[in-house]
Amino acid sequence: MSVRAGIIVTGTEVLSGLIRDANGPWLSEQLRAHGVSLREIVVVGDRPEDLRRALDFFSDVDLVLTSGGLGPTADDLTAEVVAGWAGTRMELDPALEERIWAIVNTLRRRIGGEEAPMRAGARKQAHVPVGAVVLEPRGTAPGFLIGSAPLVAVLPGPPRELQAMWGDAVSTEPLRSLLASAGSLEQRILRFFPLSEPQIAATLRELDADSRPLEITTCLRRGELELATVYEEPAAAAYADFEAEIRARHGDALFSDSGATIDEVIAQLLSGLTIATAESCTGGLMAGRLTDLAGSSAYVLGGVVVYSNEAKTALAGVDAGLIAAHGAVSPEVASALSAGARERFGADLGIGITGIAGPGGGTPEKPVGTVCLSIAAPWGVEERTVRLPGSRTDVRDRTTTVALHMLRALILRR
Amino acid sequence: MSVRAGIIVTGTEVLSGLIRDANGPWLSEQLRAHGVSLREIVVVGDRPEDLRRALDFFSDVDLVLTSGGLGPTADDLTAEVVAGWAGTRMELDPALEERIWAIVNTLRRRIGGEEAPMRAGARKQAHVPVGAVVLEPRGTAPGFLIGSAPLVAVLPGPPRELQAMWGDAVSTEPLRSLLASAGSLEQRILRFFPLSEPQIAATLRELDADSRPLEITTCLRRGELELATVYEEPAAAAYADFEAEIRARHGDALFSDSGATIDEVIAQLLSGLTIATAESCTGGLMAGRLTDLAGSSAYVLGGVVVYSNEAKTALAGVDAGLIAAHGAVSPEVASALSAGARERFGADLGIGITGIAGPGGGTPEKPVGTVCLSIAAPWGVEERTVRLPGSRTDVRDRTTTVALHMLRALILRR
Numbered sequence: 001m002s003v004r005a006g007i008i009v010t011g012t013e014v015l016s017g018l019i020r021d022a023n024g025p026w027l028s029e030q031l032r033a034h035g036v037s038l039r040e041i042v043v044v045g046d047r048p049e050d051l052r053r054a055l056d057f058f059s060d061v062d063l064v065l066t067s068g069g070l071g072p073t074a075d076d077l078t079a080e081v082v083a084g085w086a087g088t089r090m091e092l093d094p095a096l097e098e099r100i101w102a103i104v105n106t107l108r109r110r111i112g113g114e115e116a117p118m119r120a121g122a123r124k125q126a127h128v129p130v131g132a133v134v135l136e137p138r139g140t141a142p143g144f145l146i147g148s149a150p151l152v153a154v155l156p157g158p159p160r161e162l163q164a165m166w167g168d169a170v171s172t173e174p175l176r177s178l179l180a181s182a183g184s185l186e187q188r189i190l191r192f193f194p195l196s197e198p199q200i201a202a203t204l205r206e207l208d209a210d211s212r213p214l215e216i217t218t219c220l221r222r223g224e225l226e227l228a229t230v231y232e233e234p235a236a237a238a239y240a241d242f243e244a245e246i247r248a249r250h251g252d253a254l255f256s257d258s259g260a261t262i263d264e265v266i267a268q269l270l271s272g273l274t275i276a277t278a279e280s281c282t283g284g285l286m287a288g289r290l291t292d293l294a295g296s297s298a299y300v301l302g303g304v305v306v307y308s309n310e311a312k313t314a315l316a317g318v319d320a321g322l323i324a325a326h327g328a329v330s331p332e333v334a335s336a337l338s339a340g341a342r343e344r345f346g347a348d349l350g351i352g353i354t355g356i357a358g359p360g361g362g363t364p365e366k367p368v369g370t371v372c373l374s375i376a377a378p379w380g381v382e383e384r385t386v387r388l389p390g391s392r393t394d395v396r397d398r399t400t401t402v403a404l405h406m407l408r409a410l411i412l413r414r
Numbered sequence: 415m416s417v418r419a420g421i422i423v424t425g426t427e428v429l430s431g432l433i434r435d436a437n438g439p440w441l442s443e444q445l446r447a448h449g450v451s452l453r454e455i456v457v458v459g460d461r462p463e464d465l466r467r468a469l470d471f472f473s474d475v476d477l478v479l480t481s482g483g484l485g486p487t488a489d490d491l492t493a494e495v496v497a498g499w500a501g502t503r504m505e506l507d508p509a510l511e512e513r514i515w516a517i518v519n520t521l522r523r524r525i526g527g528e529e530a531p532m533r534a535g536a537r538k539q540a541h542v543p544v545g546a547v548v549l550e551p552r553g554t555a556p557g558f559l560i561g562s563a564p565l566v567a568v569l570p571g572p573p574r575e576l577q578a579m580w581g582d583a584v585s586t587e588p589l590r591s592l593l594a595s596a597g598s599l600e601q602r603i604l605r606f607f608p609l610s611e612p613q614i615a616a617t618l619r620e621l622d623a624d625s626r627p628l629e630i631t632t633c634l635r636r637g638e639l640e641l642a643t644v645y646e647e648p649a650a651a652a653y654a655d656f657e658a659e660i661r662a663r664h665g666d667a668l669f670s671d672s673g674a675t676i677d678e679v680i681a682q683l684l685s686g687l688t689i690a691t692a693e694s695c696t697g698g699l700m701a702g703r704l705t706d707l708a709g710s711s712a713y714v715l716g717g718v719v720v721y722s723n724e725a726k727t728a729l730a731g732v733d734a735g736l737i738a739a740h741g742a743v744s745p746e747v748a749s750a751l752s753a754g755a756r757e758r759f760g761a762d763l764g765i766g767i768t769g770i771a772g773p774g775g776g777t778p779e780k781p782v783g784t785v786c787l788s789i790a791a792p793w794g795v796e797e798r799t800v801r802l803p804g805s806r807t808d809v810r811d812r813t814t815t816v817a818l819h820m821l822r823a824l825i826l827r828r
Contacts, residue, residue: 013633015452017439018603018642024457025431038429039464041457043438046631050453057471072615073632074624104612111608117616140612158634160804189432194525198518198554201486202531210488217460218487219427220572228432277698277719283705284691284698287719291697294773294806302725304718305691305701311716311759315729345725359708390574392708 003036003182006058006150010069010078011157012045022159023067030166032230035182036063046075055085055152063178064150068157070141072104072121079144082154083129086147090127096134096142097126103140133172138164145174187230188239190246191256193405195225203249213238223401224262225253255408262404263293269411270299276345277303278316278337280328281355281371282396289400301345306337316340316352327366329354331385334372342376349410350376351403357395371399375406379414382406417450417596420472420564424483424492425571426459436573437481444580446644449596450477460489469499469566477592478564482571484555486518486535493558496568497543500561504541510548510556511540517554547586552578559588601644602653604660605670607819609639617663626652637815638676639667669822676818677707683825684713690759691717692730692751694742695769695785696810703814715759720751730754730766741780743768745799748786756790763824764790765817771809785813789820793828796820 007027014021024041031038039061044050046069058064069078083090101122108118125141128134132144138161145153153169155162169175192200200218209216213235217228227246231239247254256265277287287303290296304315309328312318317340318333326332337352355371362368369388374381384406388398421441428435438455445452453475458464460483472478483492497504515536522532539555542548546558552575559567567583569576583589606614614632623630627649631642641660645653661668670679691701701717704710718729723742726732731754732747740746751766769785776782783802788795798820802812 011633012629012631012644013640013642014439015442015455016446016601016631016642016644017442018631018640019633019635020434020436020439022434025428025434028429028431032430038459040459040468041429043455043457045452045454054454071632072612073618075631107610107612111610111613113610113613113616114620117619118612120619121612121615160808187430196521196525196527198486198521198532198535199525199527201535202527204487205531205534206528215426217426217430217432217489218485219425219433221433226427226432228427228430230426230430282702283710283714284693284701284703284717284719287698288696288702288810289698291719291721292807292810296697297721300697300719300721302719302721302729303698304729305698305705305714305716307705307711307714307716308759315716315718315758344729345722393706394574396702396706 003063003178004061005031005036005038005063005065006061007038007041008051008054008058008064008066009041009043010046010051010066012075014068015043015045023157023162026159026163027065027067027166032185032187034179035184036179037185046077048077048081051078051081052085055082058150061150064152066152066154067162070125070143070154070156072125072140078154079127079129082146082152086129086152088129088131088146091130092123092127093134094126096128097123100125100137100140100142103137133174135165135168135172143169145169145172148174151175151178184233185230186233186236186239187228188243189259190227190243190254191262192225192227192250192253193223193255193262195250195253197225200225200227200250203246207242207245209242212242214242223398255405262401262408263289266404266407267293267296269408273348273411274299274301275349275351276301276341276347277351278306278341279303279351279353280306280312280337281357282353282399283307285396286351286353286400286403301347303341304344312337315344317343329356329366329370329372331372331374331383334374335376335381335383338374338376338381348377349407351407352376353399353403355395355399357392359392369395371395371402373399373403373406375403375410377410377414380410382410417477417592418475419445419450419452419477419479420475421452421455422465422468422472422478422480423455423457424460424465424480426489428482429457429459437571437576440573440577441479441481441580446599446601448593449598450593451599460491462491462495465492465495466499469496472564475564478566480566480568481576484539484557484568484570486539486554492568493541493543496560496566500543500566502543502545502560505544506537506541507548508540510542511537514540514551514554514556517551547588549579549582549586557583559583559586562588565589565592598647599644600647600650600653601642602657603673604641604657604668605676606639606641606664606667607637607669607676609664609667611639614639614641614664617660621656621659623656626656628653628656637812669819676815676822677703680818680821681707681710683822687762687825688713688715689763689765690715690755690761691765692720692755693717693765693767694720694726694751695771696767696813697721699810700765700767700814700817715761717755718758726751729758731757743770743780743784743786745786745788745797748788749790749795749797752788752790752795762791763821765821766790767813767817769809769813771806773806783809785809787813787817787820789817789824791824791828794824796824
C-alpha cells in the first residue's frame with residue numbers, strides 16, 4: 001500500500017526568509033526511509049486561516065507532519081488550530097504543566113526572568129487536544145498525534161527537539177501502524193565531478209530515461225552533479241541496467257555511489273595519512289571543512305590562514321621575492337603554500353590556496369573568481385588555476401570543493 | 415491596495431531534502447521589499463499533477479512566482495504545465511533557440527558532449543507559452559510572465575540565475591504595474607544576545623503585544639534571539655512605542671537595531687584595528703567567519719588552526735608544560751592561544767579557542783560542548799568557558815557566535 005504525506009512548516013520567520021527551514025528536508029528524508037511518498041511541503045506564517053488552508057490542502061493524504069508554533073508566545077498557535085481542524089478542543093493537562101514548569105523554572109533560575117509571565121507561558125504550552133497522543137517535551141514544548149485520515153503529527157520547530165521527538169512519535173501506536181502499511185522506496189545517489197547539467201541531460205535523453213519505472217532527479221550541489229533515483233522494489237533490475245549505462249558513459253567523473261559525500265570519501269582516503277592547510281582567500285573554510293567530520297583530529301594536524309603577505313612569509317614560509325615576482329595570487333605562491341603547510345606541520349599532505357574571492361581585487365588578467373590551488377604529497381602534486389563564478393561566498397565554498405577533488409585525485413595516484 | 419503572492423518551488427531534489435531551497439527565502443525578502451504580502455511557499459516535486467495542484471492552491475492570489483524546472487531534461491516541466499494552467503500552449507521560438515544554442519555550444523566546446531542531444535535540449539528550452547513575456551536566459555533557460563489574476567512569473571532554479579532574472583522581471587510591464595499597486599510594508603529587526611525565548615515570550619505577554627497592529631515574530635538563530643516586526647505605514651507610531659518598551663526591558667542584550675548581523679557589527683567595530691585567531695575545535699571556522707565579509711582583509715591578518723598539541727606549541731607558542739598541567743581544553747590554554755595569535759601575527763586583537771566539539775572526547779569534568787574562549791587586546795581580555803548544546807556542527811558554529819559577542823564586549827570596553 002502506498003502512504004502519502006504532506007509537511008507543513010509553520011513560522012513567519014521561515015516564510016519571511018529570516019531563517020532557512022531545516023525541518024522540511026529532514027522530515028522528507030525520514031519519510032522516504034519509511035517508504036512514505038511525500039507530496040508537498042507547505043511553508044505558512046503564524047496566521048490561523050493560513051494554517052487551516054494548508055491543512056485543507058492535505059485533506060486527502062494519509063499523514064500530515066507539522067513543525068513549529070508550539071512555543072510559549074501568542075503567535076505560537078499550531079496546536080490550537082490543528083485541534084480545531086481535527087474537530088476537538090484544547091484542554092489543560094495539569095501534570096504536564098508541572099513537568100514543563102520544572103524545565104522552564106530551571107532555565108529561569110539560570111538566566112533570570114519574572115516568574116508569573118513565564119509560568120503563564122508554561123501553562124499555555126501544557127494545553128493539548130482532547131483525545132491526542134501526547135509526546136513529551138524535548139525542549140519545553142510537548143507535541144502530539146491526533147486524528148486519522150489524515151493522521152496529524154504536531155512537532156516542535158527547533159531542529160534538535162523535532163528530531164528527538166520524531167523518534168518518540170514513530171514508536172507510538174497510530175504512527176507505527178501507519179508506517180508499517182507503507183511499501184518500500186529505494187533511493188540511490190550517484191555523484192559526479194566534473195559533469196555539467198547539459199551533459200547529463202543529453203545522456204538521460206539518449207537513454208530514454210523518462211520511459212523507465214524510475215524517478216530520476218539531477219541537481220548541482222556545491223559544484224558537483226548529483227543523480228538521485230527513487231524506485232519501488234520491483235524496479236530494482238531496471239535501476240541496475242540504468243546505473244550500468246550511466247557508469248559506461250560517465251564512470252570517469254563518478255566519485256561516489258554509496259551516498260558518501262566528497263568529504264566522507266576524503267576522510268576514508270586519508271586513513272594513515274596526515275594533512276595540513278595554508279590558505280588565503282578561503283580564510284579558514286578549507287581547514288573548517290576538513291575538520292567538520294568527527295574523527296578528523298586523527299588526520300588533520302592544522303592549518304594557517306595567511307591573509308596578509310607578511311603572514312604568508314612568516315607563517316607558511318613563502319619567499320617574499322616569489323610574491324613580489326608573481327603576485328600573491330599565482331601558481332608559484334600556491335605551490336609555496338602547500339609546501340609550507342607540509343613543512344610547518346610535518347604533514348604528509350599539504351593544501352595551498354590563494355585567490356581572489358571578490359567582490360573587489362580583480363584585474364583583467366586575474367579577475368574575481370581566479371583561484372590557484374596546489375596539493376602536495378611526497379609522491380607528487382596536483383596544481384590548478386580555476387576561474388569560479390558567483391559571489392564571494394560561492395567562490396570560497398566552490399574552492400574547497402575543487403580542492404577536495406584534487407586531493408582525491410592525488411591520493412588515488414599514490 | 416494589498417497585493418498577495420504565493421511562491422512555488424519546484425524540484426524533486428528540493429522536496430526530497432537532497433538540496434536546501436535558497437530561492438523561497440530570497441524571493442520572500444524581495445516581495446516584502448516591494449510591499450507584497452506572501453501567503454505561502456509550496457515545495458513540489460517534478461510531477462505535473464502536483465504542480466497543477468499548487469497553482470490551484472494559489473488561484474486567488476495576485477502573483478505567483480515559480481522557481482525551477484526550466485532545464486533541458488525531461489523532468490523539467492514547469493513551463494509546459496504553467497502554460498496549460500494559464501490556458502495557452504507552448505511554441506518554439508527559433509531565434510531564442512539559436513541564442514540558447516550559442517550558450518550551450520560554447521559550454522560543449524569547453525567540456526565536451528555530443529552535439530545532437532545537447533541541441534535537442536536547447537530546442538526544448540526554447541519553447542515558450544504563446545502570449546508570454548519572455549525573460550532572456552541568465553544561464554541556459556529563459557523564464558517568462560504569463561496570465562493575470564494571478565500573474566505567474568516563471569523563473570529558473572539556480573539561485574544566481576533566478577536572482578538576475580528577477581531583476582529583469584520587475585522591469586517588465588505586467589510585473590512593474592502590479593508591484594506599483596502594492597502598499598508599503600515596513601520591517602524592523604532587533605537582535606539580542608543573550609536572551610532566551612521564554613524571557614521574550616514573557617515580555618511580549620506583559621506588553622500585550624498580540625493586541626497591537628504589528629506582526630511580531632521571534633526566532634532563535636545561531637544562538638541569538640531575533641525579534642522581527644512587520645507593519646503597514648499607519649502603524650509606525652505603534653511600532654515606535656513597542657520598540658521603546660522592549661528597549662527598556664532588554665536594552666542590555668540588544669546588539670543590533672539596524673538589520674546588521676553580529677558579523678557586520680564586528681566589521682564596523684574593527685575599523686582601525688587588526689585581528690588574528692588561534693583555534694582548535696572550530697578548526698578554521700572562526701577565521702572563515704571573520705573573512706566572510708568583503709573588505710575583511712583590511713583587519714584580518716590571519717590565523718592558525720592548531721588541532722594537535724604539537725601545533726599548538728609550534729605555531730601558537732603555547733607552552734607544552736601548560737598543556738600537560740591543565741589539558742589542551744582549559745582556560746589557561748585558551749589564554750595562551752589568544753596571546754599567541756596576537757604575537758605571531760602582530761595583531762591588536764587575538765582570539766583563542768579550544769574545546770570539545772564531540773561527538774567523542776568528552777569527560778565528566780569536561781563534557782562534549784565544553785569550550786574555553788579568550789579574546790585579548792592591549793587594554794584587557796574577555797575570557798569564558800561555556801557548555802554548548804547540540805551536535806558537533808552546532809557546537810562549532812555556536813562557539814563562533816559566542817566569540818563574536820565577547821569580541822564586541824571587549825572592543826566596547828576600550
